[in-house]
Amino acid sequence: MKSAQEDAYLEFVTARAKAMYRSAYVLAAGDTHLAEDLVQETLGRMYVHWKRVARADNPVAYAQTVLVRTFLSLRRRRSTGERPLGMVPDRATSGPDTALRLALLDALAQLPPRDRAVLLLRYWEDRSIEETAQMLRLSSSAVRSQGTRALGRLRALLGDSLADLVPH
Incomplete structure (x- = not known):
């Protein structure tokens, strides 16, 4: 180069x-x-x-x-079946949203990889549906439906306990 x-x-x-x-x-x-x-x-x-x-x-x-x-x-x-048994942070975390962040990461870990990718692109990276579709080589309607299903799965995993984790 x-x-x-x-x-x-x-x-x-x-x-x-x-x-x-x-x-x-x-x-x-x-x-x-x-x-x-x-x-x-x-x-x-x-x-x-x-x-x-x-x-x-x-x-x-x-x-x-x-x-x-x-x-x-x-x-x-x-091909490996290796899975971590628990979360051990590399360093101590602190702050009001630590419990919320850990709960969200735990729930995201339970979603399939493509669901995580759709949620990351749409909501973390704030990409449009069209950009997300292009990046994942999906149709716009597939991104919309997969995003809706992924959010539903995430809500089901987080349940009502999420409100307890949000500082008031």
């Missing part, structure tokens, strides 16, 4: 890595190691095709698409 292109890539990574990690963390339902792997894989793919990515209208959207597709692809081909 040429020096100017490499500088542009490094600038992109510096500016977007934290936001990509936050998205990956939500997709991975709180699994920090999987989130790190997803970001690393995405950045590796971006590096290989950086010349083409840099010419794209929106490299950030391109990176988000690669991240989500990498997550879905990894979930499809994951």
Whole structure:
């Protein structure tokens, strides 16, 4: 890679890595190691095709698409049956929304990967239905119906106890 292109890539990574990690963390339902792997894989793919990515209208959207597709692809081909038994945070968390955040991450972890991807793109990343459909290679109506079903599943998992977790 040429020096100017490499500088542009490094600038992109510096500016977007934290936001990509936050998205990956939500997709991975709180699994920090999987989130790190997803970001690393995405950045590796971006590096290989950086010349083409840099010419794209929106490299950030391109990176988000690669991240989500990498997550879905990894979930499809994951052959290990290894599952964590409990959540142990890497560092102590504090603040008024800690219980709410943990309850939400636990509920998201119980959803299928594609449901998590739809919810992430629509509500965390605030993408339109059309953008979400394009990123996931689905029709707009499929995104709408899958989003509605995913929200219903999430509500069923969270139940009425969610109101107890929200500070008044």
